[in-house]
Amino acid sequence: MPADRGTRSRRTPQPRPSARIAEPGSSPPDATCQWSEEDWSRFLTDRFELPIQVSFGRSRSAPVQARAFETSDGQAGWQLRLHKLFAAAPEEVRDALAKWLRAGRRARKAGPVLDEWIHAEIASLPRRAAKVSITPVGEAHDLERLALPLIVGEFANDFRPRGPHERPRITWGRRARSKSRRSLRLGSFEPESRVVRIHPVLDQKAVPAWFVTFVLKHELLHSVTPSYRDAAGRWVHHGPEFQARESAWPEYRPALRWERQNLPRLIRSARLGSELRVRPADLALPQELLVQRDGIRQHELPF
Numbered sequence: 001m002p003a004d005r006g007t008r009s010r011r012t013p014q015p016r017p018s019a020r021i022a023e024p025g026s027s028p029p030d031a032t033c034q035w036s037e038e039d040w041s042r043f044l045t046d047r048f049e050l051p052i053q054v055s056f057g058r059s060r061s062a063p064v065q066a067r068a069f070e071t072s073d074g075q076a077g078w079q080l081r082l083h084k085l086f087a088a089a090p091e092e093v094r095d096a097l098a099k100w101l102r103a104g105r106r107a108r109k110a111g112p113v114l115d116e117w118i119h120a121e122i123a124s125l126p127r128r129a130a131k132v133s134i135t136p137v138g139e140a141h142d143l144e145r146l147a148l149p150l151i152v153g154e155f156a157n158d159f160r161p162r163g164p165h166e167r168p169r170i171t172w173g174r175r176a177r178s179k180s181r182r183s184l185r186l187g188s189f190e191p192e193s194r195v196v197r198i199h200p201v202l203d204q205k206a207v208p209a210w211f212v213t214f215v216l217k218h219e220l221l222h223s224v225t226p227s228y229r230d231a232a233g234r235w236v237h238h239g240p241e242f243q244a245r246e247s248a249w250p251e252y253r254p255a256l257r258w259e260r261q262n263l264p265r266l267i268r269s270a271r272l273g274s275e276l277r278v279r280p281a282d283l284a285l286p287q288e289l290l291v292q293r294d295g296i297r298q299h300e301l302p303f
């Protein structure tokens with residue numbers, strides 16, 4: 001028996017069903033019964049009188065897979081990979097699987113019993129969440145680095161451990177040409193997956209870091225002030241709390257101004273996939289973000 005199976009069962013101790021098999025009258029409902037890989041192996045090996053090694057898997061398209069193998073002393077046996085659901089299979093299904101393995105299609109009753117159970121169980125499993133690819137490091141800007149001062153600053157009391165909200169994952173959006181000539185969605189927050197996406201058109205040297213940070217901050221603010229429906233049933237995405245917090249940021253006005261001035265260039269760049277030309281103005285920090293401190297002009301924002 002492979003070593004990994006031993007470790008796995010040590011990590012998750014399973015109640016032994018052997019006592020229940022010996023006393024069927026006292027057994028609890030089958031749904032609560034848990035069969036380990038070892039229990040299954042023993043059960044099927046006893047039925048077949050040849051070695052059967054069972055391991056659990058997660059394949060929904062092939063919940064029962066079998067292949068022949070040879071033991072070290074030359075005995076032929078089966079390696080069986082069963083969906084983890086079989087850990088809670090009722091008696092009838094265990095029996096059907098054994099019969100079906102023995103007789104294949106000739107097992108007229110066992111086949112349908114097995115099929116029906118597998119279908120129903122797999123259908124009842126939660127839908128698998130689509131895999132989200134998270135790429136915070138871009139060519140010009142690293143979103144995680146820009147987010148860090150926000151997480152410990154503006155959102156220190158919003159996100160865990162001090163705040164109530166789970167910190168969203170942050171990523172650049174997929175690099176695909178945009179079709180629109182009139183608008184561009186610079187960022188988004190998806191509540192289900194808690195993912196903040198920033199449009200990759202902003203991942204260019206000509207887009208100042210403080211502006212990317214503003215877009216990121218706007219989306220992070222969405223993640224802590226959920227959208228809601230007003231009395232008339234309309235969705236409110238930027239409610240009073242959202243607006244109050246956002247408009248208090250020193251970069252709020254400069255960011256709106258930068259966006260207004262540069263949106264046509266950004267739309268064009270997103271449509272054509274062309275690079276934005278860097279202009280000296282892109283690299284300068286707006287006046288509003290400069291403060292006089294200890295005789296040195298610094299920007300007061302942590303980016």
Ligand SMILES: [Zn+2]
Nearest residue numbers: 218222237238
């Ligand atoms: Zn918004």
